[in-house]
Amino acid sequence: MxxxxxxxxxxxxxxxxxxxxxxxxxxxxxxxxxxxxxxxxxxxxxxxxxxxxxxxxxxxxxxxxxxxxxxxxxxxxxxxxxxxxxxxxxxxxxxxxxxxxxxxxxxxxxxxxxxxxxxxFWGNSVNHSDRRLTGRREGEGYRIHGVKHFSSGSPGSDRLVVAWRDESDDALVHAAIATNKLGVTVHDDWDGIGQRQTGSGTVQFDDVYITADELLESKEQAGKAFATLTPILSKSVLTNVYVGSALGAIEDAKQYTIAHTRPFIASGVEKAIDDPWIKRQYGELWIQAAAAESFTDRAMQVLDRAWHRGFELTIEERGEAAVIVGAANVHAGNVALEVTSRIFEVMGARSATRSQGFDRYWRNVRTHTLHDPVEYKLRSVGDWVLTNTYPSTLYS
Missing domain, CATH: 1.10.540.10 (Acyl-CoA dehydrogenase/oxidase, N-terminal domain)
Structure with a gap:
């Protein structure tokens, strides 16, 4: 360890x-x-x-x-x-x-x-399911054109990781470029219900020439387990977004409850913090968030071990990391969705106004969990439990 x-x-x-x-x-x-x-x-x-x-x-x-x-x-x-x-x-x-x-x-x-x-600061324009950005070989580089959506972090970035499809054989090609490169236009057009300031909108590429030294196409490490860690890393990031959101929501709700919430009329108490129903609710929410945090900490330790192995990482070690990280991601996402929704129950009706902004916690978590459906992560973990088959390196 x-x-x-x-x-x-x-x-x-x-x-x-x-x-x-x-x-x-x-x-x-x-x-x-x-x-x-x-x-x-x-x-x-x-x-x-x-x-x-x-x-x-x-x-x-x-x-x-x-x-x-x-x-x-x-x-x-x-x-x-x-x-x-x-x-x-x-x-x-x-x-x-x-x-x-x-x-x-x-x-x-x-x-x-x-x-x-x-x-x-690095952004990206690599959404593999968006096939509108294509390119063709030109000399030692590439000429690319088209648009790419879900380009998180692109506004205000200094560098972009970009991916496109080769027009001749549909191969996926990557590059690392300066965001202000000639022909690159970052559109600040992201309008999600949550994650409102991630800049996850559109980047437009008008006849952009990618030089040989910008192309990321080394095959030296191709096929090695360490080179397939990106899905595990991205799930790890989102898992911690979920946990942080749940913990932040509880803390915000706590401060509001102490300062503003009224006890339920049938409780027989004068202060909300003495309302037995509210106490029970907070206990339940905190326990769920603490459990998700603990599971996430375990997943981070597994990831650290895998990362420390570098290109010596085996496919089995990679698979074990994918299972634990995927499971923590599912659990944290589900907990965060419940916590960020139920905080309104312990704050009361007056908390459910736009000016209070408590809804942003749920909207942020909900937006992220839609990008990586729980169903398929659960099936991957279940398959491992039943057959010892590790999740696919393409998605997990």
Whole structure:
């Protein structure tokens, strides 16, 4: 089992403390920004200033080389007040590492060192189910054209991971490019009911030339288990968004209940905090959230071990990580949906107004859980329980 040394644990606490400070800043206008929507330029700049963007980058390139659990704890803390920024941070961490399995060593150094030195913030335009972005070989590079939706983090980013289909053979091709590259237009047109400031809208590519050094098409690590970790990483990020959202919702509801909620008329008490029904509800909600947090912590330990193995990771070790992370993701998502819905029961009717903004917790969780249906993750875990078959590396 991979464990942190005392020095590493102390260092990790420093980053988590920074995340808590950021979360407090985000909380100040979180309701207003959620209702307004649009890109979170100022909040992303605060992330840049925090130094957290280079948390996972190798120390030899100027980063802090922390385990994934450190980054995921940051995601969880941010999600307590702003799930959009938690999402953006988590996927930034994934995007900067993509070159490690489909790039050359030279590309890895250039992109990680550039991020560490310049505080580059990474977005993506890789939604594989959106096939409207295509390209053709031209010289040593590619000429691409079209649009791509669900491009989270693209507004205000410095770098983008991009994926398109080759027009000749339908192969999937990736690149890491500057967001301000000629012919690239980021549209701030995301209008989801939740995750309102993730910038998950459309990026347009008008006859954009991708140079050879921007292409991520190294085959050196193809087929290795470590090169298939992206689905596990993305599920881990969202799991911590769910847990953070549930914990943040309970804390917000608690403060409201103490200050504003009236006891039910039949309770026979004068204060809401003395209402036995309200007490029972809070106990139940907290227990569910604590259980989800504990399961998620276990999943993060498994992920850390898998990540530490690097390209020595076996398909069996990868499969075990996929099962635990997938199961934690299902549990955390279900708990977060229930908690963020039921907080209104312990706050009362006056809490259900737009100005209070408590509904953003549920809307954020609901929006994410729709992207990765619980049904298929449950079937994958059930298949493993019955037949010891590991989940597909393509989706899990």
């Amino acid at each position: 991979t464990t942190l040394s005392i020095a590493e644990a102390d260092q990790s606490c420093i980053y988590i403390e920074k995340a808590k400070q950021l979360a407090q800043q985000y909380a100040i206008d979180a309701i207003e920004r959620d209702q307004r929507g649009g890109a979170a330029y100022e909040q992303v700049n605060l992330l840049r200033e925090s130094g957290l963007l280079k948390l996972l980058i190798s120390t030899k390139y100027g980063g802090y080389e922390q385990p994934w659990s450190s980054a995921l704890h940051v995601v969880r803390e941010l999600a307590k007040s702003d799930a959009s920024l938690a999402h953006l941070y988590g996927f930034h961490c994934i995007n900067i590492l993509v070159a490690r399995w489909i790039g050359t060593p030279e590309q890895v150094e250039f992109l990680e060192r550039g991020t560490a030195e310049n505080n580059w």
